[in-house]
Amino acid sequence: MSKGNDPMASVELQPAAQQLPPSRRLADALASVPRGALMSSADCTLAADEELLVPRLVARIAELEERLYASEAGGASWAEAGGLLDRFGGLLRKAQQGLDAGIAYVVGDAEVQQAQLTAVTKEATAKALLITIKKLQGLKAERGRLEQAAQDLQAELEAARAELVSAQAVAAAAAEAEAALRAAGTAGQASLAELHVAAAADKAALAAATQQVEALRMEARQAAAASEAAQAAASLLGSQVEALQGQLAEAHSVAAELQRQLDSSSAECAALQGRLAAAAEEAQGVAAEAEGLRAARAALAQELNETRLRLERAQAVAEDFQRRFLQERLERRKVHEQLQVLRGNIRVCCRVRPSLSPGAGAPKEAQACGITYPLPGSLCVHASEQRQQEFEFDSVFSGEATQEEVFDEVWPLIRSCADGYNVCLLAYGQTGSGKTHTMMGPERNPGLSVRALKALFDITAAEAEHGARRAISVSMLEVYNEALRDLLQSDAAKPLDVSAMGAGQLATGQERVPGLTWRPVACVDDVLAVLAEGSKNRATAATSLNAHSSRSHALLSVRLTDAAGQSSVLHLVDLAGSERIAKSEVAGQQLKEAQAINKSLSALGDVIAALQSKSGHVPYRNSKLTQVLQDSLCGSSKVLLVCCVSPEVANAQETLSSLNFASRAAQVELGPIRKAAEPATRKASAAGGGASPSPLTPGAAAAAARAKAAGTPQSGGRMQRSTLRDANAH
Numbered sequence: 001m002s003k004g005n006d007p008m009a010s011v012e013l014q015p016a017a018q019q020l021p022p023s024r025r026l027a028d029a030l031a032s033v034p035r036g037a038l039m040s041s042a043d044c045t046l047a048a049d050e051e052l053l054v055p056r057l058v059a060r061i062a063e064l065e066e067r068l069y070a071s072e073a074g075g076a077s078w079a080e081a082g083g084l085l086d087r088f089g090g091l092l093r094k095a096q097q098g099l100d101a102g103i104a105y106v107v108g109d110a111e112v113q114q115a116q117l118t119a120v121t122k123e124a125t126a127k128a129l130l131i132t133i134k135k136l137q138g139l140k141a142e143r144g145r146l147e148q149a150a151q152d153l154q155a156e157l158e159a160a161r162a163e164l165v166s167a168q169a170v171a172a173a174a175a176e177a178e179a180a181l182r183a184a185g186t187a188g189q190a191s192l193a194e195l196h197v198a199a200a201a202d203k204a205a206l207a208a209a210t211q212q213v214e215a216l217r218m219e220a221r222q223a224a225a226a227s228e229a230a231q232a233a234a235s236l237l238g239s240q241v242e243a244l245q246g247q248l249a250e251a252h253s254v255a256a257e258l259q260r261q262l263d264s265s266s267a268e269c270a271a272l273q274g275r276l277a278a279a280a281e282e283a284q285g286v287a288a289e290a291e292g293l294r295a296a297r298a299a300l301a302q303e304l305n306e307t308r309l310r311l312e313r314a315q316a317v318a319e320d321f322q323r324r325f326l327q328e329r330l331e332r333r334k335v336h337e338q339l340q341v342l343r344g345n346i347r348v349c350c351r352v353r354p355s356l357s358p359g360a361g362a363p364k365e366a367q368a369c370g371i372t373y374p375l376p377g378s379l380c381v382h383a384s385e386q387r388q389q390e391f392e393f394d395s396v397f398s399g400e401a402t403q404e405e406v407f408d409e410v411w412p413l414i415r416s417c418a419d420g421y422n423v424c425l426l427a428y429g430q431t432g433s434g435k436t437h438t439m440m441g442p443e444r445n446p447g448l449s450v451r452a453l454k455a456l457f458d459i460t461a462a463e464a465e466h467g468a469r470r471a472i473s474v475s476m477l478e479v480y481n482e483a484l485r486d487l488l489q490s491d492a493a494k495p496l497d498v499s500a501m502g503a504g505q506l507a508t509g510q511e512r513v514p515g516l517t518w519r520p521v522a523c524v525d526d527v528l529a530v531l532a533e534g535s536k537n538r539a540t541a542a543t544s545l546n547a548h549s550s551r552s553h554a555l556l557s558v559r560l561t562d563a564a565g566q567s568s569v570l571h572l573v574d575l576a577g578s579e580r581i582a583k584s585e586v587a588g589q590q591l592k593e594a595q596a597i598n599k600s601l602s603a604l605g606d607v608i609a610a611l612q613s614k615s616g617h618v619p620y621r622n623s624k625l626t627q628v629l630q631d632s633l634c635g636s637s638k639v640l641l642v643c644c645v646s647p648e649v650a651n652a653q654e655t656l657s658s659l660n661f662a663s664r665a666a667q668v669e670l671g672p673i674r675k676a677a678e679p680a681t682r683k684a685s686a687a688g689g690g691a692s693p694s695p696l697t698p699g700a701a702a703a704a705a706r707a708k709a710a711g712t713p714q715s716g717g718r719m720q721r722s723t724l725r726d727a728n729a730h
């Protein structure tokens with residue numbers, strides 16, 4: 001340990017103290033050591049140890065001193081004592097060293113404990129601090145409350161003080177008042193006596209005065225009553241005056257208003273007088289003008305009368321021309337029809353479908369193309385402003401024509417079939433032009449097929465009454481992709497063959513289509529059932545082949561067979577849509593269908609062209625359709641082509657194309673028609689020729705049958721027209 005740090009370094013024996021006993025000297029030396037020197041390097045525990053060690057040393061030294069004194073007492077000298085003291089000094093040094101070591105140990109230990117103590121102290125201090133802070137906060141709050149309470153108390157105090165001051169003021173005032181009262185009381189008592197005396201005098205005067213007052217009161221009451229009466233009269237007068245004043249003011253305002261009106265009327269009157277003068281002038285001018293106009297009107301009326309007369313004459317001439325023209329035309333048509341019959345022309349009629357989308361907002365292309373009907377039996381297609389084409393056919397039906405009207409045109413041919421001729425009705429036209437509607441029609445408004453069969457039943461029923469019995473049977477056939485299918489077979493997909501033999505070359509009983517089902521029918525219901533069966537099989541086959549009805553030709557054939565086995569056939573043919581020939585921009589199945597339709601309709605066109613040019617070879621074999629129909633497309637058959645067209649602008653080209661096809665067909669001469677049972681060499685007679693097996697004439701029989709069927713008298717215009725046509729057809 002260095003001397004500077006050693007607390008015991010200052011413990012040095014002073015020379016003066018050399019005389020004192022060592023224990024005393026040590027005790028003094030220790031006592032001279034400043035207490036902070038020990039405490040600076042040790043805590044209270046160290047001080048306690050130090051205090052234990054030092055007394056032990058002091059006690060040891062005292063023991064040694066006692067032993068020294070004992071040796072002195074034993075005669076030992078101070079020299080020995082010096083020796084002893086030296087030894088004691090040695091011991092003391094040793095003790096000093098031990099003390100140093102002990103102090104060093106204690107100091108080290110004390111430092112450790114000091115550190116622990118410091119940590120504990122810090123923690124305790126922190127805790128104490130927290131507690132103190134909390135307490136402080138509590139105290140602060142408490143102080144706040146106390147301060148508030150003190151303030152409240154102060155305020156109360158102030159209020160109390162103020163009250164006190166005012167109470168004091170009141171008390172002072174009260175005291176003053178009391179004093180004044182007391183003074184007044186004293187003075188009052190004095191004057192009271194005087195007053196008593198005066199009062200007595202006054203009482204007497206009062207009694208006299210009272211009497212006078214009473215008299216005065218009476219007078220006053222009388223005066224008041226008079227005054228009240230005067231006041232009432234005055235107020236009445238006042239109100240009367242006020243009312244009169246009001247009336248006067250009102251009269252003043254009315255007078256002012258009247259004056260104003262008078263002023264404005266005067267101004268108006270002046271203006272009217274001005275206008276009247278101007279109007280009078282104008283009227284004079286107008287009268288002059290009217291005079292001029294009257295004269296002009298008279299001149300015009302005269303001119304008009306003359307013009308009217310000229311017009312009437314012109315109209316009469318025009319009507320005469322028109323009548324003669326129609327007469328000429330009818331004559332021409334009659335001659336034409338007779339010529340057709342003689343030549344055996346294919347008869348052609350045209351039916352225009354009503355516009356299906358005539359809505360005002362519909363695109364221009366979807367609207368009607370403006371087909372007009374210049375004359376009976378003709379139609380003009382206005383394809384564009386520049387392009388118009390007129391066609392003439394045996395008959396033309398507009399979109400408004402009914403199924404019945406169309407059937408009227410066909411009826412003579414049905415009659416002919418009943419009379420033993422083969423008849424073929426062909427519906428031609430683009431898809432959607434109304435072929436199926438015309439041939440089959442909806443159930444509630446049937447087309448030619450059902451009506452034709454009904455008519456045949458009517459005719460045969462009428463004939464049966466005269467003993468001529470005939471059986472009717474029907475077949476249904478479809479030509480799809482150049483294959484024939486029997487639609488009255490449940491296995492409709494199975495193709496049929498068609499005989500390649502020429503017309504009239506088939507042996508008796510030999511069928512054109514071998515194996516084709518002919519279903520006997522006895523009434524209209526049977527027919528409807530057969531048609532339903534055929535349509536169902538057609539739909540089934542179409543579905544299985546992924547085809548659509550408009551992509552195939554449908555043939556409904558009706559055969560009438562008499563008791564002798566002679567038969568005539570009515571073919572009702574709904575051809576596939578003709579526009580597919582041009583619109584063949586398709587692929588796969590649709591291309592195949594288009595090619596098949598193209599082929600069969602081209603073949604039909606070729607057959608018609610060959611017949612028209614009277615070529616030696618008619619190419620029936622080029623398609624199944626023409627092969628099946630070859631017995632009808634020759635001299636032994638009556639053919640009617642119903643050309644169906646659409647009225648929309650978008651279909652104008654197809655419409656023109658169909659009408660051109662129909663025009664070519666109309667020129668075909670099939671040759672003089674003969675009955676189905678007649679040999680080809682036997683020529684039919686001209687119009688009206690050909691013996692009928694019917695006891696009635698054809699026209700009369702038909703008319704009778706139709707009249708019976710319709711339940712109408714036979715004199716209807718339509719009936720007569722049909723009869724006439726029928727007569728012409730023969």
Ligand SMILES: Nc1ncnc2c1ncn2[C@@H]1O[C@H](COP(=O)(O)OP(=O)(O)OP(=O)(O)O)[C@@H](O)[C@H]1O
Pocket residue numbers: 352353354356399429430431432433434435436437438549550575576577644
């Ligand atoms: N005269 C008509 N009056 C009323 N509707 C008609 C008439 N003609 C045709 N239609 C209607 O026009 C549509 C097309 O007619 P339709 O099916 O008969 O044509 P289509 O020429 O037979 O066609 P596809 O070649 O596809 O068989 C149908 O909805 C039909 O009802």
